[in-house]
Amino acid sequence: TQADVRLAEDLARRAASSLDNGRLYMEARDAIRARDTFLSVASHELNTPLTSLTLNVQALRRDLDSRAPEALSPKVVAVQRQLSRLSSLVRELLDVSRITAGRLRLEREELDLAALAREMVPRFSEDLARAGCELRLDAPGPARGHWDRMRLEQVLQNLLSNAIKYGRGRPIEVRVGADADKAWLVVRDEGMGIAPEGQARLFQRFERLASERHYGGLGLGLWIVKQIVDALDGRILVESAPGRGSTFTVELPRQRPG
Numbered sequence: 474t475q476a477d478v479r480l481a482e483d484l485a486r487r488a489a490s491s492l493d494n495g496r497l498y499m500e501a502r503d504a505i506r507a508r509d510t511f512l513s514v515a516s517h518e519l520n521t522p523l524t525s526l527t528l529n530v531q532a533l534r535r536d537l538d539s540r541a542p543e544a545l546s547p548k549v550v551a552v553q554r555q556l557s558r559l560s561s562l563v564r565e566l567l568d569v570s571r572i573t574a575g576r577l578r579l580e581r582e583e584l585d586l587a588a589l590a591r592e593m594v595p596r597f598s599e600d601l602a603r604a605g606c607e608l609r610l611d612a613p614g615p616a617r618g619h620w621d622r623m624r625l626e627q628v629l630q631n632l633l634s635n636a637i638k639y640g641r642g643r644p645i646e647v648r649v650g651a652d653a654d655k656a657w658l659v660v661r662d663e664g665m666g667i668a669p670e671g672q673a674r675l676f677q678r679f680e681r682l683a684s685e686r687h688y689g690g691l692g693l694g695l696w697i698v699k700q701i702v703d704a705l706d707g708r709i710l711v712e713s714a715p716g717r718g719s720t721f722t723v724e725l726p727r728q729r730p731g
């Protein structure tokens with residue numbers, strides 16, 4: 474009958490389109506795999522010469538400092554700074570490919586988040602001075618828990634360097650605290666801030682907000698931070714208003730769940 478023909482045609486169309494969907498799905502899956510493999514190979518290939526370059530420049534600097542302390546060191550210092558910037562970009566790429574491959578392994582140990590912050594903040598004195606920024610650290614501590622030292626350093630490092638980068642030279646505040654269940658880390662700047670549409674996309678991979686293109690960066694830092702915080706069963710919140718600044722709050726449970 475007419476109805477059967479229509480039904481058969483409809484079924485045939487649906488079968489064809491689901492074949493198409495299947496093909497599209499497989500193409501997309503292969504493209505994603507190819508991208509991830511490329512990312513992993515490229516970041517490892519970049520990392521190898523970079524590591525040896527960094528070690529050589531360190532040795533060169535020691536060498537020059539011992540011979541002619543003032544003469545050449547500004548250039549070497551500049552080279553070292555650029556190298557360290559390059560290394561942290563490559564480290565971000567390596568981290569992304571590790572995390573994507575499900576290889577973010579945590580090495581938990583007992584830590585005091587307040588002590589960690591007090592230890593880390595002085596490492597930013599050069600960047601702060603260059604940006605003309607003052608930093609207030611409020612970390613009376615202790616804020617203890619079982620976390621991964623290197624990963625927490627990375628969280629602080631990313632939030633702090635963003636605060637300096639997007640902070641417009643205005644004061645920055647870092648606060649650490651804890652109650653019975655959780656510890657928190659707050660990084661607040663009074664810089665350019667983030668519009669509400671941007672806030673929703675902030676923690677996505679490769680996400681950079683258009684107006685900040687000229688600041689440089691891969692748009693991976695906050696994605697990595699979020700992955701680390703998730704792995705530690707914590708959460709990250711942002712409060713921000715354009716032109717008024719941003720406050721990033723990381724909350725971490727002090728006890729390992731389960």
Ligand code: ADP
Pocket residue numbers: 631635636639640662664665666667675680681682683685689690691692693694695696718719
């Ligand atoms: P990037 O390497 O670009 O800094 P991130 O993942 O760290 O990458 O940040 C993603 C984007 O979020 C940035 O490009 C910037 O637009 C915005 N952003 C992050 N931190 C801040 C901040 N403290 N103030 C304003 N914008 C920020």
